[in-house]
Amino acid sequence: MIARLGSTVVGLIGLVVLLVPTVAAATLPTLTTIQMLTNRTEDTPVSISYNALKAMCDESSDTTFFEITEIVSGSLSGYVTVNGKMRAVGGSTPTTLVWTPPSNAHGLMTAFRLVAGNTAGVSVTPVDVIMSVNSVNDVPTLGPITIIAGQPEDLPTTLTYDQLAAATQASDADGDTISFQVTAVWGTITGGGLPRTIAPGGSFSWEPLDNANGTILAYQLRAFDGVATSAVHDIRITVPAVNDPPVIDLFPAGDLAYPIGSGSLYISPGVTVSDVEGTYQGSKLEVWISAGAAIGDALNLGSSQVTVDGANLKVSGNIVGTTTLDASVGGQTFSVFFSNSANVTPLRIAEVIRAVSFRSDGVDRRTRTVSWKWSEPDETYSLYTRRVVLNLTPVIEGDRLIVIARDGSSPIGSDSLWYSDDSSPVGIQYSVSAEPAGALRLSGVRLAFGDTFTPGDIQAGRLTYDGSGLASASDTFSVRLSDGELMTLPTPVNVQVGTDDGAFRIISDPPLYGASTLTSSWTVRVRRPVGSTGTRFAGFAPTGGFSFGSFTNNGDATETAVLTYLRPTSAPILAAQGFSGRLIVTATTGTTVVSDVQEFFLFLGAPSGAPVALGVAQ
Structure with missing residues:
Protein backbone atom coordinates (compact mmCIF):
# COMPACT_ATOMS: atom_id res chain seq x y z
CA MET A 1 0.00 0.00 0.00
CA ILE A 2 1.28 3.43 -0.85
CA ALA A 3 -0.16 6.50 0.75
CA ARG A 4 0.66 10.19 -0.08
CA LEU A 5 0.94 12.46 2.91
CA GLY A 6 1.46 16.04 1.86
CA SER A 7 4.74 16.16 0.00
CA THR A 8 5.89 12.90 1.50
CA VAL A 9 5.20 9.59 -0.05
CA VAL A 10 4.94 6.81 2.47
CA GLY A 11 5.31 3.37 1.20
CA LEU A 12 4.40 0.46 3.38
CA ILE A 13 5.97 -2.63 2.11
CA GLY A 14 5.72 -5.26 4.60
CA LEU A 15 7.36 -3.97 7.72
CA VAL A 16 9.62 -1.34 5.91
CA VAL A 17 8.63 2.35 5.89
CA LEU A 18 10.41 4.57 3.22
CA LEU A 19 10.40 8.41 3.65
CA VAL A 20 11.39 10.48 0.44
CA PRO A 21 11.69 14.34 0.84
CA THR A 22 10.26 16.59 -1.82
CA VAL A 23 12.58 19.52 -3.00
CA ALA A 24 10.94 22.75 -4.19
CA ALA A 25 12.02 23.84 -7.72
CA ALA A 26 14.52 26.92 -7.89
CA THR A 27 13.27 30.18 -9.43
CA LEU A 28 15.18 32.80 -11.46
CA PRO A 29 16.80 35.52 -9.29
CA THR A 30 15.93 39.17 -9.69
CA LEU A 31 18.21 42.26 -9.97
CA THR A 32 16.97 45.74 -10.75
CA THR A 33 19.43 48.29 -9.29
CA ILE A 34 23.08 48.55 -8.28
CA GLN A 35 24.37 51.28 -6.00
CA MET A 36 26.83 53.67 -7.72
CA LEU A 37 30.43 53.69 -6.54
CA THR A 38 31.57 57.28 -5.83
CA ASN A 39 34.85 59.13 -5.18
CA ARG A 40 36.91 56.86 -7.36
CA THR A 41 40.18 58.37 -8.68
CA GLU A 42 41.22 58.84 -12.31
CA ASP A 43 43.65 56.19 -13.60
CA THR A 44 43.38 54.29 -10.30
CA PRO A 45 42.08 50.64 -10.19
CA VAL A 46 38.88 49.96 -8.17
CA SER A 47 38.63 46.66 -6.22
CA ILE A 48 35.12 45.20 -5.56
CA SER A 49 34.84 42.03 -3.44
CA TYR A 50 31.98 39.59 -3.95
CA ASN A 51 30.38 40.55 -0.66
CA ALA A 52 30.72 44.27 -1.47
CA LEU A 53 29.09 43.65 -4.81
CA LYS A 54 26.19 41.84 -3.15
CA ALA A 55 25.81 44.74 -0.75
CA MET A 56 25.55 47.15 -3.67
CA CYS A 57 22.83 45.11 -5.43
CA ASP A 58 19.13 44.55 -4.70
CA GLU A 59 19.28 40.96 -5.93
CA SER A 60 16.93 38.30 -4.58
CA SER A 61 18.15 36.25 -1.67
CA ASP A 62 18.66 33.07 -3.67
CA THR A 63 21.42 34.66 -5.83
CA THR A 64 24.65 32.64 -5.69
CA PHE A 65 26.80 34.47 -8.30
CA PHE A 66 26.94 37.50 -10.57
CA GLU A 67 27.60 37.20 -14.25
CA ILE A 68 29.29 40.07 -16.16
CA THR A 69 27.53 40.44 -19.45
CA GLU A 70 29.61 43.35 -20.85
CA ILE A 71 32.69 45.40 -19.98
CA VAL A 72 31.59 48.85 -21.05
CA SER A 73 34.70 50.92 -20.28
CA GLY A 74 38.19 50.45 -18.96
CA SER A 75 39.35 46.95 -18.13
CA LEU A 76 38.19 44.29 -15.68
CA SER A 77 40.02 41.46 -13.98
CA GLY A 78 39.61 39.16 -10.97
CA TYR A 79 36.62 37.23 -12.31
CA VAL A 80 36.37 33.46 -12.88
CA THR A 81 35.25 31.93 -16.13
CA VAL A 82 32.50 29.30 -16.05
CA ASN A 83 31.28 27.85 -19.31
CA GLY A 84 32.81 30.83 -21.10
CA LYS A 85 31.03 33.31 -18.85
CA MET A 86 32.71 35.92 -16.58
CA ARG A 87 31.47 35.48 -13.01
CA ALA A 88 31.97 36.86 -9.55
CA VAL A 89 31.38 34.10 -7.03
CA GLY A 90 31.25 33.72 -3.28
CA GLY A 91 31.80 30.61 -1.24
CA SER A 92 35.06 29.49 0.26
CA THR A 93 37.16 31.34 -2.37
CA PRO A 94 35.24 34.48 -3.22
CA THR A 95 36.37 36.61 -6.13
CA THR A 96 37.39 40.27 -6.06
CA LEU A 97 36.76 42.20 -9.24
CA VAL A 98 39.33 44.86 -10.21
CA TRP A 99 38.17 47.53 -12.61
CA THR A 100 40.62 50.03 -14.10
CA PRO A 101 39.08 53.12 -15.68
CA PRO A 102 40.12 54.21 -19.16
CA SER A 103 43.32 56.23 -19.22
CA ASN A 104 42.73 59.84 -18.17
CA ALA A 105 38.93 59.32 -18.02
CA HIS A 106 36.90 60.92 -15.26
CA GLY A 107 33.29 61.74 -14.39
CA LEU A 108 30.29 59.34 -14.37
CA MET A 109 30.86 56.25 -16.46
CA THR A 110 29.44 52.75 -16.80
CA ALA A 111 32.15 50.29 -15.91
CA PHE A 112 30.40 47.02 -16.76
CA ARG A 113 26.98 45.31 -16.77
CA LEU A 114 25.94 42.21 -14.87
CA VAL A 115 23.06 39.92 -13.96
CA ALA A 116 22.40 37.88 -10.82
CA GLY A 117 22.41 34.10 -11.10
CA ASN A 118 21.62 30.81 -9.37
CA THR A 119 21.00 27.21 -10.36
CA ALA A 120 17.81 28.15 -12.17
CA GLY A 121 19.57 30.68 -14.40
CA VAL A 122 20.25 34.40 -14.41
CA SER A 123 18.16 37.51 -13.99
CA VAL A 124 16.56 38.82 -17.11
CA THR A 125 17.89 42.36 -17.60
CA PRO A 126 21.59 43.36 -17.14
CA VAL A 127 22.11 46.26 -14.75
CA ASP A 128 24.90 48.91 -15.12
CA VAL A 129 27.67 49.20 -12.57
CA ILE A 130 28.28 52.99 -12.55
CA MET A 131 31.42 54.68 -11.24
CA SER A 132 31.94 58.31 -10.27
CA VAL A 133 35.63 58.98 -11.08
CA ASN A 134 37.26 62.15 -9.78
CA SER A 135 39.71 63.87 -12.14
CA VAL A 136 43.41 64.38 -11.38
CA ASN A 137 45.98 66.52 -13.24
CA ASP A 138 47.56 64.47 -15.98
CA VAL A 139 51.26 64.94 -16.58
CA PRO A 140 51.97 66.29 -20.08
CA THR A 141 53.85 63.99 -22.42
CA LEU A 142 56.51 64.34 -25.11
CA GLY A 143 57.57 61.96 -27.83
CA PRO A 144 58.55 60.38 -29.97
CA ILE A 145 61.06 63.15 -30.70
CA THR A 146 62.09 64.03 -34.23
CA ILE A 147 65.46 65.56 -35.13
CA ILE A 148 65.35 69.30 -35.87
CA ALA A 149 67.11 70.79 -38.91
CA GLY A 150 69.45 73.59 -37.79
CA GLN A 151 71.58 76.34 -39.29
CA PRO A 152 75.15 75.73 -40.53
CA GLU A 153 78.06 75.34 -38.14
CA ASP A 154 78.79 78.26 -35.77
CA LEU A 155 75.47 79.97 -36.59
CA PRO A 156 72.48 80.27 -34.21
CA THR A 157 69.29 78.30 -34.88
CA THR A 158 66.04 80.02 -33.90
CA LEU A 159 63.34 77.67 -32.59
CA THR A 160 59.71 78.71 -32.15
CA TYR A 161 57.15 77.24 -29.78
CA ASP A 162 55.29 75.70 -32.72
CA GLN A 163 58.46 74.03 -34.01
CA LEU A 164 59.13 72.52 -30.59
CA ALA A 165 55.54 71.31 -30.30
CA ALA A 166 55.72 69.62 -33.69
CA ALA A 167 59.14 68.05 -33.10
CA THR A 168 58.25 66.74 -29.64
CA GLN A 169 54.58 65.81 -30.30
CA ALA A 170 53.70 67.45 -27.00
CA SER A 171 50.28 66.62 -25.56
CA ASP A 172 48.25 66.97 -22.37
CA ALA A 173 45.29 64.69 -21.61
CA ASP A 174 43.50 67.45 -19.72
CA GLY A 175 43.86 69.91 -22.56
CA ASP A 176 45.98 72.21 -20.43
CA THR A 177 48.18 74.79 -22.13
CA ILE A 178 51.72 73.45 -22.34
CA SER A 179 54.95 75.41 -22.12
CA PHE A 180 58.44 74.02 -22.66
CA GLN A 181 61.37 74.17 -20.26
CA VAL A 182 65.00 73.78 -21.36
CA THR A 183 66.79 72.12 -18.43
CA ALA A 184 70.27 71.53 -19.88
CA VAL A 185 72.13 72.81 -22.91
CA TRP A 186 75.21 71.93 -24.95
CA GLY A 187 76.23 75.19 -26.55
CA THR A 188 74.48 78.45 -25.69
CA ILE A 189 70.88 79.68 -25.71
CA THR A 190 69.41 83.15 -25.50
CA GLY A 191 67.18 84.32 -22.71
CA GLY A 192 69.02 83.85 -19.46
CA GLY A 193 69.65 80.88 -17.24
CA LEU A 194 68.12 77.45 -16.85
CA PRO A 195 65.44 76.29 -16.84
CA ARG A 196 64.51 78.49 -19.78
CA THR A 197 60.73 78.59 -20.38
CA ILE A 198 59.20 78.90 -23.87
CA ALA A 199 55.50 79.76 -23.76
CA PRO A 200 53.07 79.70 -26.72
CA GLY A 201 54.17 82.31 -29.25
CA GLY A 202 57.69 82.40 -27.83
CA SER A 203 61.03 81.43 -29.33
CA PHE A 204 64.71 81.20 -28.47
CA SER A 205 68.03 80.79 -30.25
CA TRP A 206 70.52 78.00 -29.74
CA GLU A 207 74.12 78.11 -30.93
CA PRO A 208 76.31 75.00 -30.95
CA LEU A 209 79.77 74.83 -29.50
CA ASP A 210 82.49 76.26 -31.73
CA ASN A 211 83.08 74.19 -34.86
CA ALA A 212 80.54 71.50 -33.86
CA ASN A 213 78.58 69.90 -36.70
CA GLY A 214 76.50 66.81 -37.50
CA THR A 215 73.54 65.58 -35.47
CA ILE A 216 74.22 67.17 -32.10
CA LEU A 217 72.68 66.72 -28.67
CA ALA A 218 71.63 70.35 -28.31
CA TYR A 219 69.64 70.51 -25.10
CA GLN A 220 67.21 68.67 -22.83
CA LEU A 221 63.56 69.64 -22.74
CA ARG A 222 60.45 68.92 -20.69
CA ALA A 223 56.80 69.97 -20.96
CA PHE A 224 55.01 71.89 -18.21
CA ASP A 225 51.22 72.27 -17.84
CA GLY A 226 51.32 74.73 -14.97
CA VAL A 227 51.24 71.99 -12.34
CA ALA A 228 53.38 69.06 -13.40
CA THR A 229 56.28 68.45 -15.76
CA SER A 230 56.90 65.63 -18.18
CA ALA A 231 59.96 63.45 -18.28
CA VAL A 232 63.08 65.13 -19.69
CA HIS A 233 63.87 64.32 -23.32
CA ASP A 234 67.00 64.85 -25.42
CA ILE A 235 66.62 67.24 -28.35
CA ARG A 236 69.01 66.76 -31.26
CA ILE A 237 69.66 69.24 -34.04
CA THR A 238 71.36 68.60 -37.36
CA VAL A 239 74.09 71.21 -37.97
CA PRO A 240 75.56 71.29 -41.51
CA ALA A 241 79.36 71.49 -41.53
CA VAL A 242 81.23 74.45 -43.05
CA ASN A 243 84.91 74.80 -43.83
CA ASP A 244 86.51 76.90 -41.09
CA PRO A 245 89.24 79.36 -42.10
CA PRO A 246 92.75 78.65 -40.83
CA VAL A 247 93.79 80.56 -37.73
CA ILE A 248 97.01 82.46 -36.98
CA ASP A 249 97.65 83.58 -33.41
CA LEU A 250 100.23 86.37 -33.37
CA PHE A 251 101.84 87.29 -30.08
CA PRO A 252 102.76 89.34 -28.32
CA ALA A 253 99.60 91.23 -29.22
CA GLY A 254 99.45 94.91 -30.09
CA ASP A 255 101.66 97.16 -32.18
CA LEU A 256 105.28 96.38 -32.95
CA ALA A 257 107.69 99.13 -31.88
CA TYR A 258 110.44 99.38 -34.47
CA PRO A 259 113.55 101.21 -33.19
CA ILE A 260 114.85 103.28 -36.07
CA GLY A 261 118.24 102.04 -37.17
CA SER A 262 117.80 98.57 -35.72
CA GLY A 263 117.93 96.73 -39.05
CA SER A 264 115.60 93.77 -39.61
CA LEU A 265 113.18 92.95 -36.80
CA TYR A 266 110.89 89.91 -36.59
CA ILE A 267 107.30 91.10 -36.69
CA SER A 268 105.75 88.25 -34.70
CA PRO A 269 108.35 86.15 -32.92
CA GLY A 270 105.55 84.21 -31.23
CA VAL A 271 103.12 82.42 -33.57
CA THR A 272 100.79 79.42 -33.43
CA VAL A 273 98.57 78.20 -36.27
CA SER A 274 95.58 75.89 -36.37
CA ASP A 275 92.79 74.70 -38.62
CA VAL A 276 89.71 72.81 -37.46
CA GLU A 277 89.70 70.58 -40.51
CA GLY A 278 93.48 70.21 -40.55
CA THR A 279 93.89 71.67 -44.04
CA TYR A 280 97.55 72.68 -44.06
CA GLN A 281 98.96 71.10 -47.21
CA GLY A 282 98.30 73.07 -50.37
CA SER A 283 97.57 76.30 -48.50
CA LYS A 284 98.98 79.73 -49.44
CA LEU A 285 100.45 82.52 -47.30
CA GLU A 286 100.58 86.12 -48.58
CA VAL A 287 102.46 88.86 -46.71
CA TRP A 288 102.59 92.54 -47.66
CA ILE A 289 102.93 96.06 -46.26
CA SER A 290 99.30 97.08 -46.62
CA ALA A 291 99.52 100.68 -45.35
CA GLY A 292 102.20 103.35 -44.97
CA ALA A 293 104.83 101.61 -47.12
CA ALA A 294 107.89 103.76 -47.89
CA ILE A 295 110.78 103.39 -50.33
CA GLY A 296 113.19 102.37 -47.59
CA ASP A 297 110.99 99.52 -46.28
CA ALA A 298 111.39 95.82 -46.96
CA LEU A 299 110.01 92.51 -45.74
CA ASN A 300 112.16 89.44 -45.65
CA LEU A 301 111.98 85.78 -44.76
CA GLY A 302 114.61 83.82 -42.94
CA SER A 303 115.77 82.51 -39.57
CA SER A 304 117.95 79.79 -38.12
CA GLN A 305 115.20 77.33 -39.11
CA VAL A 306 113.79 78.92 -42.28
CA THR A 307 115.86 79.38 -45.43
CA VAL A 308 115.10 80.39 -49.00
CA ASP A 309 116.98 78.41 -51.64
CA GLY A 310 116.13 79.94 -54.98
CA ALA A 311 112.36 79.57 -55.18
CA ASN A 312 112.28 76.74 -52.65
CA LEU A 313 111.37 77.41 -49.04
CA LYS A 314 112.88 75.12 -46.42
CA VAL A 315 112.20 74.58 -42.74
CA SER A 316 114.92 72.68 -40.88
CA GLY A 317 116.24 71.60 -44.26
CA ASN A 318 112.89 70.17 -45.45
CA ILE A 319 111.28 71.71 -48.53
CA VAL A 320 107.79 72.88 -47.53
CA GLY A 321 106.92 74.86 -50.66
CA THR A 322 107.99 77.75 -52.85
CA THR A 323 108.08 81.53 -52.45
CA THR A 324 108.03 84.56 -54.73
CA LEU A 325 110.46 86.42 -52.44
CA ASP A 326 114.02 87.23 -53.47
CA ALA A 327 115.55 86.80 -50.02
CA SER A 328 118.75 88.54 -51.08
CA VAL A 329 116.99 91.92 -51.22
CA GLY A 330 113.56 91.36 -49.65
CA GLY A 331 110.42 93.04 -50.87
CA GLN A 332 107.24 94.77 -49.80
CA THR A 333 105.03 91.83 -50.77
CA PHE A 334 105.56 88.12 -51.29
CA SER A 335 103.71 84.81 -51.30
CA VAL A 336 104.45 81.33 -50.01
CA PHE A 337 102.86 78.29 -51.66
CA PHE A 338 102.90 75.33 -49.30
CA SER A 339 103.18 71.99 -51.05
CA ASN A 340 101.01 68.89 -50.63
CA SER A 341 103.94 67.13 -49.04
CA ALA A 342 103.89 65.56 -45.59
CA ASN A 343 106.69 68.05 -44.81
CA VAL A 344 103.99 70.70 -44.37
CA THR A 345 102.86 70.68 -40.74
CA PRO A 346 101.30 73.31 -38.44
CA LEU A 347 104.58 73.74 -36.60
CA ARG A 348 106.52 74.39 -39.81
CA ILE A 349 103.94 76.86 -41.10
CA ALA A 350 104.21 78.71 -37.78
CA GLU A 351 108.00 78.69 -38.13
CA VAL A 352 107.67 80.36 -41.55
CA ILE A 353 105.39 83.10 -40.18
CA ARG A 354 107.78 83.71 -37.27
CA ALA A 355 110.60 84.19 -39.78
CA VAL A 356 108.94 87.23 -41.45
CA SER A 357 110.95 90.37 -40.65
CA PHE A 358 110.65 94.11 -41.34
CA ARG A 359 113.30 96.74 -41.87
CA SER A 360 113.18 100.45 -42.67
CA ASP A 361 115.63 103.27 -43.17
CA GLY A 362 113.40 105.39 -40.92
CA VAL A 363 113.30 108.39 -43.26
CA ASP A 364 109.52 108.13 -43.52
CA ARG A 365 108.21 108.07 -39.95
CA ARG A 366 104.64 107.02 -40.72
CA THR A 367 103.23 103.94 -39.03
CA ARG A 368 103.21 100.88 -41.28
CA THR A 369 100.68 98.05 -41.39
CA VAL A 370 101.80 94.53 -42.28
CA SER A 371 99.12 92.03 -43.38
CA TRP A 372 99.02 88.24 -43.59
CA LYS A 373 96.48 86.30 -45.63
CA TRP A 374 96.42 82.52 -45.18
CA SER A 375 94.24 80.73 -47.73
CA GLU A 376 93.16 77.11 -48.08
CA PRO A 377 92.89 75.42 -51.49
CA ASP A 378 89.15 76.24 -51.65
CA GLU A 379 90.00 79.95 -51.08
CA THR A 380 88.71 79.97 -47.50
CA TYR A 381 91.07 82.39 -45.78
CA SER A 382 91.83 84.43 -42.70
CA LEU A 383 93.36 87.92 -42.67
CA TYR A 384 95.56 89.40 -39.95
CA THR A 385 97.33 92.75 -39.55
CA ARG A 386 99.93 94.25 -37.23
CA ARG A 387 100.94 97.89 -37.04
CA VAL A 388 104.64 98.71 -37.02
CA VAL A 389 105.37 101.97 -35.19
CA LEU A 390 108.71 103.57 -36.04
CA ASN A 391 110.21 104.98 -32.90
CA LEU A 392 113.35 106.38 -31.33
CA THR A 393 114.48 105.09 -27.99
CA PRO A 394 113.98 107.82 -25.36
CA VAL A 395 117.12 109.37 -23.92
CA ILE A 396 117.91 110.65 -20.44
CA GLU A 397 119.71 113.90 -21.27
CA GLY A 398 119.96 115.50 -17.82
CA ASP A 399 123.29 115.78 -16.01
CA ARG A 400 122.33 112.72 -13.94
CA LEU A 401 123.77 114.47 -10.87
CA ILE A 402 121.88 115.14 -7.64
CA VAL A 403 123.42 117.48 -5.07
CA ILE A 404 121.85 117.40 -1.61
CA ALA A 405 122.70 118.54 1.90
CA ARG A 406 124.15 115.90 4.17
CA ASP A 407 121.61 114.14 6.42
CA GLY A 408 118.77 115.69 4.53
CA SER A 409 116.08 114.99 1.95
CA SER A 410 115.93 116.93 -1.28
CA PRO A 411 113.62 116.97 -4.32
CA ILE A 412 115.24 115.69 -7.49
CA GLY A 413 115.15 118.48 -10.07
CA SER A 414 114.22 118.16 -13.71
CA ASP A 415 117.75 119.14 -14.75
CA SER A 416 119.04 115.85 -13.36
CA LEU A 417 116.72 113.49 -15.29
CA TRP A 418 115.24 115.48 -18.16
CA TYR A 419 114.76 113.46 -21.32
CA SER A 420 114.17 113.65 -25.04
CA ASP A 421 111.95 111.42 -27.14
CA ASP A 422 110.13 111.49 -30.43
CA SER A 423 106.90 110.15 -28.94
CA SER A 424 104.11 111.69 -26.93
CA PRO A 425 105.08 112.27 -23.29
CA VAL A 426 101.94 110.47 -22.13
CA GLY A 427 103.63 107.08 -21.98
CA ILE A 428 106.97 108.24 -20.56
CA GLN A 429 107.99 106.71 -17.24
CA TYR A 430 111.17 105.90 -15.36
CA SER A 431 111.80 102.62 -13.55
CA VAL A 432 114.35 101.94 -10.82
CA SER A 433 116.95 99.43 -12.05
CA ALA A 434 119.37 99.73 -9.10
CA GLU A 435 118.58 101.16 -5.66
CA PRO A 436 120.81 103.74 -3.90
CA ALA A 437 122.34 103.31 -0.45
CA GLY A 438 120.12 106.17 0.63
CA ALA A 439 116.41 106.28 -0.05
CA LEU A 440 114.70 107.23 -3.29
CA ARG A 441 111.13 108.19 -2.38
CA LEU A 442 107.93 108.98 -4.26
CA SER A 443 105.46 110.97 -2.17
CA GLY A 444 107.29 109.72 0.91
CA VAL A 445 107.15 106.03 -0.07
CA ARG A 446 110.50 104.37 -0.66
CA LEU A 447 111.01 103.08 -4.20
CA ALA A 448 112.43 99.62 -4.79
CA PHE A 449 113.74 97.81 -7.86
CA GLY A 450 111.17 97.92 -10.66
CA ASP A 451 109.09 100.72 -9.14
CA THR A 452 108.19 103.55 -11.51
CA PHE A 453 107.75 107.32 -11.52
CA THR A 454 106.93 109.89 -14.19
CA PRO A 455 108.28 113.25 -15.36
CA GLY A 456 105.19 114.75 -13.75
CA ASP A 457 106.28 113.33 -10.39
CA ILE A 458 109.65 115.08 -10.81
CA GLN A 459 108.13 118.40 -11.86
CA ALA A 460 105.69 118.32 -8.93
CA GLY A 461 108.51 117.67 -6.45
CA ARG A 462 107.13 114.26 -5.44
CA LEU A 463 110.41 112.47 -6.22
CA THR A 464 113.02 112.97 -3.48
CA TYR A 465 116.34 111.54 -2.40
CA ASP A 466 117.01 111.04 1.33
CA GLY A 467 120.65 110.65 2.35
CA SER A 468 120.05 110.60 6.09
CA GLY A 469 122.68 108.54 7.89
CA LEU A 470 124.97 108.11 4.89
CA ALA A 471 128.61 107.72 5.87
CA SER A 472 129.82 108.45 2.35
CA ALA A 473 129.77 111.79 0.57
CA SER A 474 128.43 110.15 -2.59
CA ASP A 475 125.82 107.64 -3.68
CA THR A 476 124.47 106.24 -6.91
CA PHE A 477 121.41 104.53 -8.34
CA SER A 478 120.26 103.72 -11.86
CA VAL A 479 117.03 104.11 -13.78
CA ARG A 480 115.61 103.07 -17.13
CA LEU A 481 113.40 105.30 -19.26
CA SER A 482 110.51 103.93 -21.32
CA ASP A 483 108.14 105.58 -23.76
CA GLY A 484 105.74 102.64 -23.63
CA GLU A 485 107.39 100.93 -26.59
CA LEU A 486 111.15 101.22 -26.19
CA MET A 487 113.33 101.39 -23.08
CA THR A 488 116.86 102.59 -22.42
CA LEU A 489 119.57 100.55 -20.81
CA PRO A 490 120.09 101.19 -17.08
CA THR A 491 121.45 104.72 -16.69
CA PRO A 492 123.46 105.60 -13.54
CA VAL A 493 122.53 108.70 -11.53
CA ASN A 494 125.17 110.10 -9.16
CA VAL A 495 124.36 111.66 -5.81
CA GLN A 496 126.72 114.24 -4.30
CA VAL A 497 126.18 114.76 -0.59
CA GLY A 498 127.18 118.28 0.39
CA THR A 499 126.33 121.85 -0.64
CA ASP A 500 125.11 122.65 -4.13
CA ASP A 501 127.53 125.23 -5.51
CA GLY A 502 125.25 125.87 -8.49
CA ALA A 503 128.02 124.91 -10.91
CA PHE A 504 127.42 126.10 -14.44
Missing part, protein backbone atom coordinates in the same frame (compact mmCIF):
# COMPACT_ATOMS: atom_id res chain seq x y z
CA ARG A 505 127.66 123.38 -17.08
CA ILE A 506 126.31 122.14 -20.40
CA ILE A 507 124.03 119.19 -19.65
CA SER A 508 122.87 118.19 -23.14
CA ASP A 509 124.67 115.43 -24.99
CA PRO A 510 126.80 116.59 -27.93
CA PRO A 511 125.44 115.95 -31.43
CA LEU A 512 126.80 112.94 -33.29
CA TYR A 513 124.99 113.07 -36.63
CA GLY A 514 123.65 115.88 -38.70
CA ALA A 515 120.99 115.78 -41.37
CA SER A 516 121.94 115.31 -44.99
CA THR A 517 120.04 118.50 -45.86
CA LEU A 518 121.57 121.97 -45.88
CA THR A 519 120.40 122.82 -42.38
CA SER A 520 121.01 120.86 -39.17
CA SER A 521 119.79 122.08 -35.77
CA TRP A 522 119.98 120.83 -32.20
CA THR A 523 119.16 122.03 -28.72
CA VAL A 524 121.81 123.06 -26.21
CA ARG A 525 120.75 122.84 -22.57
CA VAL A 526 122.72 124.31 -19.66
CA ARG A 527 122.43 124.31 -15.90
CA ARG A 528 122.70 127.97 -14.96
CA PRO A 529 124.40 129.20 -11.78
CA VAL A 530 122.44 130.68 -8.91
CA GLY A 531 121.90 134.41 -9.49
CA SER A 532 122.95 134.27 -13.12
CA THR A 533 121.88 137.29 -15.12
CA GLY A 534 122.53 135.88 -18.57
CA THR A 535 123.70 132.88 -20.55
CA ARG A 536 125.03 133.09 -24.09
CA PHE A 537 127.02 131.30 -26.72
CA ALA A 538 130.61 132.53 -26.53
CA GLY A 539 132.09 130.64 -29.41
CA PHE A 540 132.02 127.73 -31.76
CA ALA A 541 134.96 126.19 -33.55
CA PRO A 542 135.06 125.90 -36.46
CA THR A 543 133.11 129.12 -36.74
CA GLY A 544 131.78 129.07 -40.29
CA GLY A 545 128.10 128.43 -40.98
CA PHE A 546 126.75 128.49 -37.39
CA SER A 547 123.96 130.65 -35.97
CA PHE A 548 123.10 130.91 -32.28
CA GLY A 549 119.71 131.36 -30.67
CA SER A 550 118.92 133.07 -27.38
CA PHE A 551 118.76 131.07 -24.16
CA THR A 552 115.35 130.65 -22.55
CA ASN A 553 114.80 130.01 -18.83
CA ASN A 554 112.96 126.70 -18.38
CA GLY A 555 111.86 127.46 -14.83
CA ASP A 556 113.79 124.52 -13.38
CA ALA A 557 117.33 125.95 -13.05
CA THR A 558 118.03 125.15 -16.70
CA GLU A 559 118.10 127.17 -19.91
CA THR A 560 117.96 126.06 -23.52
CA ALA A 561 118.86 127.55 -26.88
CA VAL A 562 118.95 126.29 -30.45
CA LEU A 563 122.21 126.03 -32.37
CA THR A 564 121.93 125.79 -36.17
CA TYR A 565 124.53 124.83 -38.75
CA LEU A 566 123.94 125.95 -42.33
CA ARG A 567 126.04 123.95 -44.73
CA PRO A 568 127.40 126.04 -47.60
CA THR A 569 125.91 124.99 -50.92
CA SER A 570 129.41 124.98 -52.39
CA ALA A 571 130.41 122.18 -50.02
CA PRO A 572 128.35 119.12 -50.99
CA ILE A 573 128.17 116.36 -48.40
CA LEU A 574 130.19 113.29 -49.19
CA ALA A 575 130.01 109.89 -47.50
CA ALA A 576 131.68 109.85 -44.08
CA GLN A 577 132.18 113.63 -44.09
CA GLY A 578 132.42 115.19 -40.65
CA PHE A 579 134.40 117.51 -38.41
CA SER A 580 135.06 118.06 -34.73
CA GLY A 581 134.60 121.24 -32.76
CA ARG A 582 134.25 122.93 -29.40
CA LEU A 583 131.13 124.65 -28.11
CA ILE A 584 131.69 127.40 -25.50
CA VAL A 585 128.85 128.77 -23.37
CA THR A 586 129.19 131.46 -20.71
CA ALA A 587 127.03 132.84 -17.92
CA THR A 588 127.40 136.08 -15.99
CA THR A 589 126.69 136.52 -12.28
CA GLY A 590 127.38 140.08 -11.23
CA THR A 591 130.93 140.67 -12.38
CA THR A 592 131.74 136.95 -12.48
CA VAL A 593 131.75 135.15 -15.79
CA VAL A 594 131.71 131.34 -15.81
CA SER A 595 131.97 129.11 -18.82
CA ASP A 596 131.72 125.51 -19.90
CA VAL A 597 133.14 123.78 -22.95
CA GLN A 598 131.67 120.83 -24.83
CA GLU A 599 133.64 118.95 -27.46
CA PHE A 600 131.79 117.23 -30.26
CA PHE A 601 132.14 115.42 -33.56
CA LEU A 602 129.54 116.39 -36.15
CA PHE A 603 128.98 113.78 -38.84
CA LEU A 604 127.03 115.17 -41.78
CA GLY A 605 125.27 113.21 -44.49
CA ALA A 606 124.75 110.04 -42.43
CA PRO A 607 124.53 106.98 -44.69
CA SER A 608 121.11 105.33 -45.13
CA GLY A 609 120.18 103.27 -42.09
CA ALA A 610 122.54 105.04 -39.67
CA PRO A 611 120.97 105.73 -36.27
CA VAL A 612 119.52 109.20 -35.78
CA ALA A 613 121.55 111.32 -33.39
CA LEU A 614 120.44 111.68 -29.82
CA GLY A 615 119.71 115.32 -29.11
CA VAL A 616 119.47 116.25 -32.79
CA ALA A 617 116.22 117.68 -34.06
CA GLN A 618 115.58 116.15 -37.47
